Amino acid sequence: MLFSSIISSILRRLKFRRGVKYYFTFIGFAIVLSFVLMALLASFISPYNPVKRAGAPLESPSFKFPMGTDGLGRDILSRIIHGTRIVLRITLLSMTLSFLIGVPIGLLSGYLGGKLDSVISLFMDSLYAFPGLVLAIALAVMLGPGEISMGMSLTVVYIPTYFRMVRGEALSVKENLFVEAAKAIGAKDRTVMFKYILPNIIPSLPIILSLNAADAVLTAAALSFIGLGITAPTPDWGFDLRMGYPYLTSKIWWPSTFPGLMIVFLTLGFSLFGEGLTEILNPRLVRR
Amino acid sequence: MSLRVYVARRILLAIPMILILLTIVFLVMRVAGDPVSAILGAHAPKEQIDKMREKLGLNDPLYIQFLGYLWKVLSLDLGRSLIWGQRPVLEEIMEHFPATLELSISAFLFGVVVGILTGIFSACRYGKLIDHFFRVYGIITYAIFIPWLGISLQLIFGVYLGWLPTSGRIDPLMAPKTITGLYVLDSLLTFNIPSLVSAIRHLILPTVTLGFYLSGIFTRLTRAHMLNVLQRDYIVAARARGLSERKVVYKHALKNAFIPILTMMGLQFAALLAGAILTETTFSWPGMGTFLTERILYRDFTTVQGTIVFFAFLVVLVSLIVDIIYVYIDPRIRY
Secondary structure, three states, X not given: OHHHHHHHHHHHHHHHOOOHHHHHHHHHHHHHHHHHHHHHOHHHHOOOOOOOOOOOOOOOOOOOOOOOEOOOOOEHHHHHHHHHHHHHHHHHXXXXXXXXXXXHHHHHHHHHOHHHHHHHHHHHHHHHHOOHHHHHHHHHHHHOOOHHHHHHHHHHHHHHHHHHHHHHHHHHHOOOHHHHHHHHOOOOHHHHHXXXXXHHHHHHHHHHHHHHHHHHHHHHHHHHHHOOOOOXXXXXXXXXXXXXXXXXXXXXXXXXXXHHHHHHHHHXXXXXXXXXXXXXXXXXXXXX | OOHHHHHHHHHHHHHXXXXXXXXXXXXXXXXXXXXXXXXXXXXXXXXXXXXXXXXXXXOOOHHHHHHHHHHHHHOOOOOEOOOHHHOEHHHHHHHHHHHHHHHHHHHHHHXXXXXXXXXXXXXXXXXXXXXXXXXXXXXXXXXXXXXXHHHHHHHHHHHHOOOOOOOOOOOOOOOOOOOOOOHHHHHHHOOOHHHHHHHHHHHHHHHHHHXXXXXXXHHHHHHHHHHHHHOOHHHHHHHHOOOXXXXXXXXXXXXXXXXXXXXXXXXXXXHHHHHHHHHHHHHOOOOHHHHHHHHHHOOOHHHHHHHHHHHHHHHHHHHHHHHHHHHHHOOOOOO
């Protein structure tokens, strides 16, 4: 219901105005959508099995192998298509979890205030000040390789972003007259938080969500690049890029370049989308 | 509040921050996962696991472990490496730190200069094609995957054109006499021209990679604040007095747009650190990042933990320094 109101407000604005921001949003959305489709249809559209040998090792891009083959003779295009699934699953998992944890804590902390708020804020601020990648590395080392543990590591990294945003908004929204009115007619704290305050915060969340998703794609790729990702032979962009690294000096560029390009495209999609949304939903934030 | 009181208070405030960060690291490393299986692998025999648990003190109650851990860290004992001669972790970190520092400084300078210049350029041509171009540039730098950019630069300038080296800090046997550990500075101090050339040549590609990643945020920020400042009355007045556009933009506008940019410089430290880890790994740059990723692969748990604690201290220290610098620059910031 809330999301449909956001979408309709976007559509309403789209009808009347055009400008760079709408193109940003549209292009970003199109990029993300095509990656989602690629992930859903992976088994149908990938020409070869991503984990089986398809040709000679390190064949250069040709009609038969549009992106060439890697060091083990696997088709890079097929690996990229299947790799989309992993990236999107990890991003989705971590975004959902950090959203579900960060938003309620932020709401509670901002609304209730007091000592609890100071303690939680101090903790979250310290977490936020710590470089996300380093934190993710520490968690990934401890949790071991695998999709779930990667998702968990990223979750912890992004909880503070939601927390800070929601807390800040809750602090300002709770000063409004309608909140006071709700309290005056005897609404419980829970009702005030979720029925009166939360709906006023929701419109700002898609921005954080999509910008965080962009960041999560990069961090996930960085983790697997370092070797803390998914175990081989599962296709994984960051790890594939790393595996192509030793061949660079022999001018064999395709095993690294293509997976890296995909990481950049997907991140670009999410950030263009978030960027456009920021200007559409929250014009005051960026008005000059 | 006098300046001295403020600085003293700010230093005191760093203590809870350090404690919280150490607690987070402790929780992550001891509670979220099992250090023994991280060291020995999942399929180690049971006796070995028990022995290792005893050795690491994991059989003690959690609060005793935590106090012991705090005591060790605060007395600057980060333990000993689990592999290769088992040297003290801090000693090894200190060997790798200058390389990271050198890369970070040069990349930061590159990023800030490029970012501010493109931001000014963009703001002065608001709404024109070049402005849109730099806005897209700002978004692309945010979306760039550092290892990919590094690899592309290595391919173009190292492999195909052959202009620049693609890995390491300096050519073999060229390292200057160690004074500061920063090769460029050391070769300058010892008037060692061949070393200087070699060090700079090795520094270029990693600097551009990391600097490009950092520059975007400064482009966007400078653009936004310059646009804001350029509308003010004193700019109109300066123009009316017939000052050259260059003087108006650089002397009157930029100076006033500078404080928020400075704030962002402090905030970008975390990004710089994370970016340095990836840049170093891509370019085999022998700094903290390469060291960390290498030890992760060897399951050298104490070193990994020690390095992360070191990063935590760095973060607190830098935020402290930045906050103190602000007060000197802008006396209004005091709380």
